[in-house]
Amino acid sequence: MYLEYLGLREKPFAITSDPAFLYLSKKHREALAHMVYGIRERKGFIEITGDIGTGKTTICKALLRQLDGSTKTALVLQSGLSELQLLYAVVKDFGLNPMTANRLNLFEQLNQFLLDEAAIGHNIVLIIDEAQNLSLRVLEQIRMLSNLETDKEKLIQIILVGQPQLREKLARPALEQLRQRIGVRYHIGPLDAEEVTTYIHHRLRIAGSDGTVQWTAEAAQEVYRCSKGTPRLINQICDRSLLACYVYRTTRVDRELVRRSFQELQGQVVGA
């Protein structure tokens, strides 16, 4: 372990998404703002896309922490669910006890829950992560969920989060009706060069760095070049670089060290 050698309290670039490390770049702030707006304005469907590792799940979790008690949320993470499994997961995640494993009954139970919550002024939010994997049938069922409404307003806001293929999927003629209901869209792009530098120093600071690690400006630029600004890849490259520091007995991360770490990482991926 390199922690002690480098004067760190914990790993700055772990691959798990720990909210303590959240860094709100311009894109992440905007994604969050779009979701909050869609929920508050009851826009029905909200679509959030981004490539793998750009921070979609991280931002969903940040959203959940930000909403107050008047918003009831459910987050469905699994993909590849059948219609029944999805309904079951949704009912459970809203904190209800699924009465049966019957589709219509579950639907009815959910409907009642939505009406009850609406009656006391609550807004309901369902977030479906990795939504690009949902089948057309399940997506169609999700649209049916959004049909639940009173005369005045939508009872449930549904946030579909997924890789860019989600957008392509929703473009299919069979999903025309769902697509028409998407009131808010946002695509999370990669971090720019400056943000990558800030991101690296932000994570080092949260990890309790005592200043032993010296990450040069050129090294940060090299991380940007190699990762193209994708947080997941940034974490992998930076973690490797810190390990390399320990191995080569240095506390200085320079361009060459990052370059070599990235190459090793690629070799590992190819060889895996």
Ligand SMILES: Nc1ncnc2c1ncn2[C@@H]1O[C@H](COP(=O)(O)OP(=O)(O)O)[C@@H](O)[C@H]1O
């Ligand atoms: N805004 C952010 N602040 C801090 N870490 C982030 C941020 N966005 C992404 N990460 C990190 O990058 C990695 C991938 O993020 P994740 O949310 O799982 O991406 P996605 O869901 O888009 O594939 C995680 O380790 C996460 O901690």
Ligand SMILES: [Mg+2]
């Ligand atoms: Mg994710």
